[in-house]
Amino acid sequence: MTKHSEIACLSKASIFKNLPLPLKKKLVTITSHQDFFPKGSLIRQPLDGQDGMIVIDSGHAKIYSLNEDGKETVLGILSKGDSTGQENLFSQKDHENFIQATEDCLVCSMNRRDFQAMLNETPDLSLTLLNDFGQRLIMAEKNTIRRNSMNAQDRVLDYLKEEGTRAGSTSFTLPFKKKDLANFLGLTPETLSRQLNSLQVAGQITVNGQQITLNN
Amino acid sequence: MTKHSEIACLSKASIFKNLPLPLKKKLVTITSHQDFFPKGSLIRQPLDGQDGMIVIDSGHAKIYSLNEDGKETVLGILSKGDSTGQENLFSQKDHENFIQATEDCLVCSMNRRDFQAMLNETPDLSLTLLNDFGQRLIMAEKNTIRRNSMNAQDRVLDYLKEEGTRAGSTSFTLPFKKKDLANFLGLTPETLSRQLNSLQVAGQITVNGQQITLNN
């Protein structure tokens, strides 16, 4: 593993990519680089003793919680460059969510103690993180609004458009199973299936397995 | 307005209350103290040019958004000591939510530029804020789980218990209109009314106007 690829890993993470190079170099020293997780394996789970944050270097993963009766709630999807766990870097409580690799994943991670020490020395890093957190809070609110004021079809369309924007193309592959997407949108797989079909009949989208094309 | 009350204002804000005194003193210098907003008035609204954060010194306020067809989504409720707007302190975008005083309010505020300058000098403050943000993100996830895996009645009960914990008593006054509470929980006022009634019949709570008592 070359130093170059280590810097590259951090540079992919949206949360770090705009940091000045010297800061990145410092971060490299406290980062565990590119651990491999095969598809289906758990990257994090409650009581695993892990307290840091992770960055997805390649592959996809999903974050979910399980309630007492085993019901799963999909809280988010991670793609290349996404990070999660920052919210645990500052609390003493253990995380309570599962993170599962939905494809083979390479993952970079850093632990709480190292990171906190680093934050104390580097105000720039704090500001970057604060900015990122702010964005996430705004996203969370947006999601609440979406769920509160949109019906099934509009939620699906809204998500697909967002995904299209993210992909920078009208054509893209769903980054995870429809089952999980349904849950993420607060729907059942059956309802999602019907809505996708209905949108296709209306000519708004073209669906081909996991491949989606937005028309207009 | 005495210096003492100015410090007191910051000390009430959960986000600042654990800061060391010297830091609080510094913050006081960039804070606008105790602006008065009568019940019903808007503390913040889109395009008002305000870009900072606020702390509620007394009274209650609600945060909500309006979509194109005028539908309101209640995003949160602010009580004494609560703060909001931190998420805007780091982005250049203007805020898009309304904040309305639901009672007469005294509000402290600080603007983006002053605050950012201060952050650069005081890493401790960044850490405190990061911690707070982390908590909020965790709360937002909790809320998603609640909405995804609870029916109307459980959502209401869950909220009431949370409020009871917050109030530190089994008896408390709802901090805002049932109409707004319903919206906040993703319900209609009719459904909330029925669920409160049903919980009372089941002996779980006692309802008297805005006054709620939890039994057991």
Place this chain on the structure above:
DNA sequence: TAATTAAATTGATTTAAATCAAGAAAGGAT
């Protein structure tokens, strides 16, 4: 590649909560 398991789709039915409607209670304004 066949066998097995999981995911996705399609149809029929149920249901929880929304909507519609109307009256009662509470808050503000004059």
Place this chain on the structure above:
DNA sequence: ATCCTTTCTTGATTTAAATCAATTTAATTA
């Protein structure tokens, strides 16, 4: 106090999405 407006409640009805059920399709595994 009286009027007017908004909120709250209660009942009847509708409806969007969930659930139940059965295939088809796709993905894993042996």
